Amino acid sequence: MSETTEQPQNVEADGVNHYYSEQYLELQKEPVLYEWEIERQRRDVWLVSGIVGGVFILMWLCTSLSADRGGFFSGNIFFLVIGVVTALQNRYLFAPNQLYHYRMTAKGIYYTQQDKIPEVAYTIARGIGGLLIVGSIIAVGLVGPLALAGAGAGAFLAFKITNMKPRVFHSGCQFKGYGELSIFRDVYGIKIREMPRDTGQYGIVLTHKEDYERVLNDLARSLPDYQITEAESRKEFGY
Known part of the structure; x- marks a missing residue:
């Protein structure tokens, strides 16, 4: 926690998704007594990510066990890859850690809440999504129509990632x-x-x-x- 008497600066969107409350805009005019920043992980995030990715991993297990040959390393390995990637994307892109920045004033407390996602994570994820599409389409000729599910999942993830932007919520609560x-x-x-x-x-x-x-x-x-x-x-x- 740091002490400060600095006046708040004007906030600009800078091409990012910002959401402001009236209380935040009002309290932003007040001198800041002290402020602090803290990072928190969302509740049960790994459990949810495991369930989301587990659907594809289960499909990989079922198709691999029922295959005549190839065992666990048959052509349906794409389902396993998609499951792992989906779980990681859900954890780090769709349910990332939250970064809070609080400022205490004499008339209230205001803060920003944002997804902590580095830009490099978007770049990597977009590349993986594109590879999933290409790889799954190629797999259609090798393992049959089931691979279309992988292609569809890759396309959906790539579309979602391409259109994602970090969200920043600006909230406040006045003392009254x-x-x-x-x-x-x-x-x-x-x-x-x-x-x-x-x-x-x-x-x-x-x-x-x-x-x-x-x-x-x-x-x-x-x-x-x-x-x-x-x-x-x-x-x-x-x-």
Whole structure:
């Protein structure tokens, strides 16, 4: 966490998908007391990626075991390659780690949330997607129409990757009204919910271990009418 009194700079899209909230734009005008950055992995991301890629790996196993010859290394190896690539793409492109940058002010807290995906990952993934298309089409003549599924998957992935851009969400939560601060110390997280929930402001604050108590105390002091509740599990906390 770093101390700063620097005025916020104007934010430009720079060709990236940016989404701004009114609270963020308003709080951006305020002097920043301190700020911090933190990276977090999405919940159950490897499980979901394994399931997505596992569909193609299962197809490879079934077709390989039923083949007359070739065993596990028959022409249907394309299904295995597609399964592995699909799982990795889902993990690192479709469900990447999230990078948060928080700024605390006297009137509220505002932050950016973005996918942490380096540009080189897009380049590599596009190349792999193109190779999958070519390889699967060639495999049609070797192992039959089943390889068309691989070609279709490669085309779909290549199309999705080509049109993907990093998403950056700019959110904020002003200090006003009354509501609830939900805390979960296992992830050093704090949720701000203004009442009524359907129209009130909402924000999620994630911190490093050494910064947690300071941020929590500052939020509690700035929101004296908010009730503090402690979640007993990550599922209850909702992150």
